[in-house]
Amino acid sequence: MTLRRGLAAALLACLTQASFAEEKPLWELGFGFFTLTAPDYRGSDESRGYVLPFPYLVYRGDLIKVSRSGIYSRLLETERMNLDLSADGSVPADSSKNSARQGMPDLDATFELGPALEICLWQTCKGDRKLQFRLPVRAVFSTDFGTIESRGGSAHPNLNFDIKNIGPDGGWDFGAAVGLLYATERYHDYYYEVAPLYATPTRPAYDARGGYSGSRLTLALSKRFQHIWVGAFRATIT
Secondary structure: OOOOEEEEEEEEEEEEEOOOOOOOOOEEEEEEEEEEEEEOOOOOOOEEEEEEEEEEEEEEOOOEEEEOOEEEEEEEEOOOEEEEEEEEEEOOEOHHHOHHHOOOOOEOEEEEEEEEEEEEEEOOOOOOEEEEEEEEEEEEEEEOOOOEEEEEEEEOOEEEEEEEEEOOOOOEEEEEEEEEEEEOHHHHHHHHOEOHHHOEOOEOOEOOOOEEEEEEEEEEEEEEOOOEEEEEEEEEEO
16 A cells, blocks of 8 residues: 655744844744645545644753754764754644545644654764764654543654755755654554444455554755745655
């Protein structure tokens, strides 16, 4: 079975510096809008569009850092290797609006938390051009914002290439990542299991298994102006 997912996003954030330092202040705070087209869940062939407010927060603390890349804590750092504590998440899905899940429970929003190993294969981790092997391994939880439930775990080994300050006038950053997706049986059950109660003539009962989930290719492009950050990305899962 082949699963395909396309995801594209663009955002615009107006920034205000919460520090008077000339470069890379401790705090940055801003607000903008985030437009997103995403499948109802990983592997779904039905997508939704969103236009959402986007609070922008950057905190460059010694232990915890918050940026547009996510929330992470650097646990170990050398010239060619980093070990971070990283996070990720997904939007909820209304099953009544998805033909494959009609009559089944809705899918809550999820969030993920766990360590991420980064090994720099070319240049150094702090260079403008770098090729990295990344391995985030995260515990996954779902929430209806009233309760939280464990949904197993996921792993995404990938190769990531970043190049900064490109384009006719410079200042553009480009990134590309390609890798494999793995998840536990509990994770796959949450999205893909069909209990006998919800089986229909066109939707047989199905018990998911853990293991390989697919592959993902992600492309991103962004630029920071004086008080504006603009960027776009596209991810495709097969």
